[in-house]
Amino acid sequence: MNTRKIMLSISILMVIIFSSPLNAEENKTTSKSRNLTESSVSDPNEITKVEEEVSQKREKIVKEAVAAIEETKKALTALENNKKQDALNALEKSVGKLEIVLERDPDLAFAVIDTKIAIHDLYSSLKDIEQAKKQAESYLEDDEIQKARDILKGMASEVVISAISIPLGTYPEAIKDVVPLIDAGKTKKAKTALHTALNSVIVTNYIIPLPFIRAEENLNLAESLTEKKDRTEKENTSLTVLLEDARFQLKMAAALGYGNEAVYETLHEQIDKIIDKTEGNKYGSGYFDEIYKFLSELVSPLTENK
Helix, strand or coil: CCHHHHHHHHHHHHHHHHHCCCCCCCCCCCCCCCCCCCCCCCCHHHHHHHHHHHHHHHHHHHHHHHHHHHHHHHHHHHHHCCCHHHHHHHHHHHHHHHHHHHHHCCCCCEEEEEEEEEEECCCCCHHHHHHHHHHHHHHHHCCCHHHHHHHHCCCCCEEEEEEEEEECCCHHHHHHHHHHHHHCCCHHHHHHHHHHHHCCCEEEEEEEEHHHHHHHHHHHHHHHHHCCCCCCHHHHHHHHHHHHHHHHHHHHHHHCCCCCHHHHHHHHHHHHHHHHHHHHHCCCCCCCHHHHHHHHHHHCCCEEEC
16 A cells, blocks of 8 residues: 555545535535546645645634634633623634634635544455454344444444534624623523534544555556556566456455445446456556546545534
8 A cells, every 4th residue: 555645635635625615515525537636736746835825724714713612612611600701702702713714715614623534444355344244234133233333333444534614604693692692691591502502513524445545556556557568577467466456445445335336346347448458468548537437436425424
């Protein structure tokens, strides 16, 4: 596995998260490019420049958004201590911070305040995975749910990027609505409203299955060999190994339940076509266009909201 390649995928996804406005009805990542790890910026220097610009923008927005959350918490603490004026001052600061965020990006529906990255990998064979699935099914049939859960919780091979964000469409107004409650002496209702506002923070999980990344890495290397004229015997062997390992990674992904099974059938057919086109030391370009297209279809829906 090429770790740098994986981190490039994650890096580009982070750029997508922090540079594209998220809206309340659709916050799935989409893949418009041929490769999973390609963005609209292909030159490494340009990618670095984009990342720097996004990082600067993110730093300013995150700073104000985090401060708004902290001021909300201060207001809640002040109410717990019956310090109404301190609570009002903190809420005023919170709203002010959020207004700064909206001034910097008026179209922003969510302000991402934090991200967490977790890698879950599974070191197992296809046979062991299938056996584990059958055992889990058997447990479920016998209503032994916890035993099935214990097996299934480890059935993942993925990078999960969790983006934690404030819903700017509702959070500022929710904070403003607390002020008249405090003025009216309705402290209990004010505290409940603040708790509700703080709990409105949204977590969006962006999932990148590791078998997809590994399959793509193999396909990228194989593609460079298929375009090479007069390949050596060693290079032909490498080409075969790369394509078969890509096939294995796709089988792993399918066994773990990532994506639509019908798409996997198409991907295996595409690998067969590539093998046919490169037999006898034949070479050419464009052989991988279709397989990248179908591979991207598997990746784009893998987003979960909590």
